[in-house]
Amino acid sequence: MTERAARGERIPVGISACLTGEPVRYNGGHKRSRYCLEVLQERFALEPFCPELAAGLGVPREPIRLVGLHDETPRVLGTQDPSLDVTERLEEVSEAFVAGHRHLRGFILMKGSPSCGLERVKVYHPNGMPSHSDAGAFVRALRRHFPELPLEEEARLNDAVLRENFITRVYAFDDWKRRVEATPSYHALLQFHRRQKYLLMAHHVETYRELGRYLADASKRPLAEAMAHYLQRFMAALGRPATRKSHTNALLHVLGYLKQAVDGETRQDLLAAIEDYRLGHVHLVVPIRLLTHYVKRHGSDYIREQTYLDPHPYELGLRNAI
Incomplete structure (x- = not known):
């Protein structure tokens, strides 16, 4: 049993707010995850975050999507009004989130979201036709500014191998945070490697x-x-x-x-x-x-x-x- 589990402590993990049942989606709905709230919440202290809400987009709101060519970073535009460009706002709130959440040990994301999708998020050509796929804007920022943070989509937690892999990474990162990063030394680094x-x-x-x-x-x-x-x-x-x-x-x-x-x-x-x-x-x-x-x-x-x-x-x- 891990040290935290033995003490009954929960690990801080971020989560897309819609997965906790908060009505923050563009249509005022949510995507409540039973597994996250009924199983993982016993072990993880879930910290909900919606980058689109943080970027000032209201509820309900015009849907947004990724737009761009294969060789460029997609922009985040309104689906009905392409002049609605929230690319920079999402980058700013994402950077601010990372700066204030270095204590997190992982993040559970909403599949397919133009902000929170981990992969295979549709990117549209400027002419409006589907072009290719990429990660959501918030996820790209997490990978840039917090690359060691374990990430996974809630839908992929239905896969037993991916579920075990994500939770393994969360606990290993927690070990690093508590026993190496908290008291840095060459000895702590060597001891971490020894037990891992x-x-x-x-x-x-x-x-x-x-x-x-x-x-x-x-x-x-x-x-x-x-x-x-x-x-x-x-x-x-x-x-x-x-x-x-x-x-x-x-x-x-x-x-x-x-x-x-x-x-x-x-x-x-x-x-x-x-x-x-x-x-x-x-x-x-x-x-x-x-x-x-x-x-x-x-x-x-x-x-x-x-x-x-x-x-x-x-x-x-x-x-x-x-």
């Missing part, structure tokens, strides 16, 4: 190796530079959803720390559970729970502290479906 190693391996083994080499002489670099580089590479790696193959690799590495501590029959049982997972016969929770059981009894302090074995509250059941 197998989680990182499960998501992107190349970055796991790269950051291990980087940290070997990180103390020769300015601390702020080393921390910024590490966090950018770490969060980018976690943004790549782990696969059965990469999970299997991490599981076998964890098992390696038990080989001398458990008998041959137990070792074979653990290997069989990992193989069943690799073949798709069982979900990830099966080998994880078995390994955790034996790690608690026979593992070293190093392997017991690995966040990979317990990256988010078990009660969310996130590994029961992947």
Whole structure:
């Protein structure tokens, strides 16, 4: 169980205001998310924000859309009156939001929104015809000014792999905020990497190796530079959803720390559970729970502290479906 969960604390996470049931959409409606409000709100302190409302657009209001060519940043214009251009206003409120919300550990976004859509938001040619797709204006600003912040669309949380990936990133970023950023030091950076190693391996083994080499002489670099580089590479790696193959690799590495501590029959049982997972016969929770059981009894302090074995509250059941 994570430290926050053990203390009953909730993690601050931003959310598109319409997803909380607030009537802020252009037509005065909302898109209330039961999963966010009935499940995630028990763990996350949700902070609603509507960039369009913050930019001075009222409710109800003329709908807006992205307009531009393939090789340019789209502008945000009125659908009925193209002279309504809120591009700069949205950029200003987005920058102000980031400046005042560096404490957030993630943001849950409204799908398809010209401001909050994560991807695949329609961009229209100036002649009015659909052209291509892009991210919403607010999302582009978040990525520019707060690139390490975990982002996900509420609709994509219906996908078990994407749901587990987003919540894993939120908890990992929370760990960084509390235990590295709050008291910066080379020691804190190295300890963070130490406990996140197998989680990182499960998501992107190349970055796991790269950051291990980087940290070997990180103390020769300015601390702020080393921390910024590490966090950018770490969060980018976690943004790549782990696969059965990469999970299997991490599981076998964890098992390696038990080989001398458990008998041959137990070792074979653990290997069989990992193989069943690799073949798709069982979900990830099966080998994880078995390994955790034996790690608690026979593992070293190093392997017991690995966040990979317990990256988010078990009660969310996130590994029961992947």
